[in-house]
Amino acid sequence: MTDGSSIQAPGTTVGERPIEAEGLSRRFGAVRALRDVSLRVERGEVHALLGPNGAGKTTLLRILTGLVDPDEGRLRILGIDPIGGAAQYVKRLVAVVPSGDRTFYLRISGLENLVFFGRLLGLPRSRAAERAWECLAAVGLTDAAKGRVGVYSHGMQKRLAVARALMADPPILLVDEATHDLDPQGARTVQGLVTGAVERGAAVVWATQRVDEIRGFADRVTFLDRGAVRFCGSVPQLMAVSITQRFAVHLRARDRGLDVLSVARDVVRSMGVVDPLSGEDREHLVLSLREGVILGDALAALTASGVQVLACRDERSGLEEAFLRLASKETS
């Protein structure tokens, strides 16, 4: 690779899938970090890797970057086996935005950091400098380019990490918890930068535990929990997994003398449970229905017993519900 333009890997064909993993397993001592995990990511796709802490997302990303070898399974990056002889070559095709902050040389400037990493990508010094300026401009760090990375804020370092990943305009981008502890604006900026890469045809794997950030952003989702794939499909399909059974309700008794909470508990006893949403408030409640109980039946029963239903909404979003449902599948 001699410049920053998109590259077509020699030895690969346009039709090769960017990432194709089958049956990847990895064990760390007694802990099975990954169990028979398969992943397929297409060009121009944001593939979210969703899961709670310890699900195996980072292990999977580390296998994709060649930092960790799988114990079992088959992996192809644009048709090439990255384990073994082609490891260095495959690294030219994959860029990483790591989750941690400390991945730069803090004593030197953001510009010098990017030029250094650019040169490790094989760019000549002048092209690396030129490309570094372009990427710094893309992430809005031109003004801070010559400042030491040590004085950069958390968000600035994250944007610099994205800039580094974009230096070679890679066909594959692996992003690990990139927006974790960024403010909403910073998170949106990072997402926007990644979207730009996707529009240029890159395949993106976006590891996160935040369900809210994949809506309207990810094309497909693989849900990992305890090292195993629990779900793989589109975001709407993921939402379909959720059958909300918990609702935040605002109730009021028609007869002011009635204790709404006691009445509601009495009425829905056979259908589920009712708890206060917070402390002493006896009108804002959480209604948790048993599996198979229809919400309308519960609300009708409450209305029939002299309770007005002023508002009712899902206590959690559909995605959050799906997340919890999938994450708790094994324990239940």
Next chain:
Amino acid sequence: MNSATPAPARLETLLGELRKVPAFFRRDLLVAWSYRLAFFSDWINLIVQLVVFFYVAKLVDPRNLPSYNGVAPTYMEFVGVGIALTSFMQVALGRVVAAIRTEQLQGTLEALLVTPTSPATIQIGSVVYDLAYIPIRTVAFLVLAALFFGIHYFASGLLPVCVILLVFIPFIWGLGILGAAATLTFRRGSGIVGFGASVLTLGSGSYFPVQLFPGWVQAPAQLNPITIALDASREALIGGTGWSQILPAVLTLVPFMILSLAVGIITWRWALRRERRKGTIGLY
């Protein structure tokens, strides 16, 4: 490896890797310059060391020292060569080992390893600045000693000493890579390296002649590569023997150099493979 895997010419790959080395040099120069106080402290320490040994030399009877090509040195002349070579060794060894540790601690090791850069380039690149800086520091030490502390060295010995360094540096570097592998494996591997370096230095005749050791220590001490390098350097600088003593010393040091480099590189690769297998490369 997939049959469709590209196989760029080895030479092209090698040249591509070599072109990355100056980037490491620039990075480390900028980092070193950002620590200006430490940069200047190093030079102040060098001068302090000279002053200390200048006064210690007044206590040492030169008759206890060996002569070189018939020239009886003062202790300052004797120890000056010892300090130059051992401080060279300690700094070089320490930095080769510390380079990887530092990358681990500051979190940049993984960032380096995910780039298409071979581990050997990372290892070479991490020390290239020191390998350039330390010889300058060593020569400056000898020049300062000669100019301000009344030491007489044969200028004709400087070039032969550089040739000694040409085989001595890879020997030290091999030990350093071994230490780096130990650091990668045991995290606190620098202790092992420090111990090894101390034993080698103590038995090298850097600060006192090996002839003062008991007989059973003298024999292995004569086989110490540092002793060999020191003796040849002293012959050239103090005795003014020019090139005549250099060739045998170089020929003796070459097998040590090859062994040290081979063991270092094999161990380093093994350590890296082990970390990949264990998945603990970035842990410290």
